[in-house]
Amino acid sequence: MELYERLYDETERVNVRFVGVTTDKSRYDFGMMYTNMFFGKPLVTCMQTGRSFLMCAEDAKDVEQLQRVFKISDHQEAESLSEFFMETLPHMSVEPQY
Template identity: 30%
Template sequence: MDERFFLYDDTVETKTRFVSFLGKQQRFDLAIIQTDRFYGKYLVLNMQSNRFAIIGQDDLDEPGYLEQAYHLSEEDANDLRSFLNEFIS
């Protein structure tokens, strides 16, 4: 068997928040992971859709970012953006 070549193998401390809320049209079940790994951004996992993104304030301000990352309608993305703006800022 060939020797495995790792690009990295780190263990880091994280702070994780699990939150569930109802938007106007859908439910969001999120795991929001904070670590020093992503330059101050958060790893946000949507456990309903099995999608995730690394998100900072600049990403929330980027038009269409949440829609594309989580495959959301504009209205659902606005619900998520509104919540994350409260949490991230």
Template identity: 30%
Template sequence: MTERFFLYDEVEDTKTRFISFMGESQRFDLIIMTTNRYYGKKLVLDIQSNRFGIIGSDDLEEPGYLEDAFQLNEEDGKELREFLYEVI
């Protein structure tokens, strides 16, 4: 077996928020991680859909970004976007 070539291997303390809320037609169980990586963006994980995104306020302005990243319809994407505006 060849020796592994690591691009990086670092440990970092993060701030992690677990939050669950019910939208009009879907429940969201989210993990929002704040880290020094990703240029100030947050790592948002949806444990219901097993999807995640690295999201900043600029991404929330991008039409269809959340819908694509989390495989949501337009209505559910709007609900998630409105919530994330409050926490990002």
């Protein structure tokens, strides 16, 4: 008996960009996976912690969310990363699907 319903099972070749940045206090290494899945938003992964977040430039404006997702205690650090992501990630407006 099948206990689950498969919603999707896709295979795709994706572009991945690796970027290392420094702020006044820390170094960050990110992998950004660009795919057609997830409404076109890149999956951003912090290589030090393994924490990932689907994010576009508009999402990067939310500094408090960046702090929570990537466990950044210093608000100024999160603001610096917010600026970096707003310059680096694609701009898009995504309507909520659910």
